[in-house]
């Protein structure tokens with residue numbers, strides 16, 4: 001790459017972020033001399049001392065700086081063995097999304113099978129074949145027909161296409177699996193790694209959507225909202241039947257298990273409610289984030305559980321977290337504490353949660369994640385007491401759909417032009433699993 005030149009509209013430029021990393025960005029708009037750069041494409045080696053404000057991973061403000069021949073040491077794009085390297089090969093792309101039927105009319109509803117993440121024109125104009133289906137279960141489903149010759153698979157956690165070792169082994173041409181959203185546990189990541197496949201998701205795309213939803217669930221449980229709403233919808237009126245176990249959030253101890261992107265966003269939101277905030281994590285999130293949230297790190301899970309009135313789970317589903325909230329762990333929580341789980345259904349033991357809701361060990365359980373998805377009609381969580389369950393909705397708001405659809409298109413563009421994907425999106429790369437899945 002040539003030496004740094006002041007950014008022009010629609011040009012690419014290397015910048016150094018406030019966190020010290022260097023990035024290649026696409027300059028898209030300019031207001032009052034401040035350039036907005038989107039589409040962070042690439043990591044480059046770069047030694048400028050210029051600092052810019054990194055607002056979030058996809059939106060950077062860049063002040064133009066005079067050209068300097070010493071600014072760029074040289075851009076080194078890490079090559080990725082799975083990239084087509086700029087070949088013009090046409091590919092078979094398969095997308096698996098939930099069907100929206102009568103709700104699909106609004107074109108902004110990008111996440112459904114009918115609107116196919118808004119990718120059809122983009123893919124077909126490049127000569128690629130784009131097959132989209134919601135039919136993902138069993139040996140005779142539509143997805144199975146395409147597994148042997150698909151090149152790219154796009155899936156979503158909201159309607160997960162379970163990519164078992166058997167399915168991945170049959171997928172002889174499959175090189176790239178993209179998750180429209182966050183959480184790629186529906187893919188057998190170890191097999192994908194063994195087979196040299198790349199798995200990537202749109203990291204950060206729906207973390208605010210989930211954190212807002214978790215805050216809502218915490219309030220819904222504490223206020224005993226669901227029985228109150230059911231009561232009036234059914235023609236009843238009984239204040240006592242709700243008020244006997246309705247509580248304020250203020251003054252309670254609320255904790256998140258996991259303090260990654262969602263855990264942090266939740267803590268930031270909870271700060272306004274004047275509660276005591278704890279987080280359980282493998283590492284401290286650092287002084288700056290602790291100060292910003294007012295949260296305290298507890299590295300001992302037993303002590304953490306014993307202290308919390310409300311616990312929110314914000315972990316990926318991995319070999320280490322599967323079944324983590326079993327009967328023994330639930331019994332370490334305060335009697336009557338509330339549990340919110342928007343992470344993954346399989347992180348908790350289904351029967352242990354049901355029994356704890358029945359016995360009152362859990363004062364309430366709320367979440368939007370199940371295993372499998374969709375769950376059977378007779379799944380016990382639908383019928384247990386003290387629950388505020390929903391289908392998997394928190395990360396698929398219309399706003400989140402726009403972000404993850406954009407993120408998927410961006411990754412496809414990168415892949416087709418032989419460039420690496422945004423660093424933070426990789427879940428499996430060159431045989432290695434991302435840190436959060438280890």
Ligand SMILES: NC(=O)c1ccc[n+]([C@@H]2O[C@H](COP(=O)([O-])OP(=O)(O)OC[C@H]3O[C@@H](n4cnc5c(N)ncnc54)[C@H](O)[C@@H]3O)[C@@H](O)[C@H]2O)c1
Nearest residue numbers: 182183258259260261262282315316320342343394395436
């Ligand atoms: N319900 C939804 O719609 C929805 C949407 C987005 C994400 N999610 C789920 O939430 C999860 C978290 O998302 P995120 O964006 O915050 O991810 P993240 O990678 O930013 O954070 C995950 C955190 O968990 C920690 N962690 C992993 N294993 C751990 C262990 N064994 N013990 C303690 N900590 C551990 C990691 O160190 C990391 O800090 C996703 O993996 C996904 O499963 C759900």
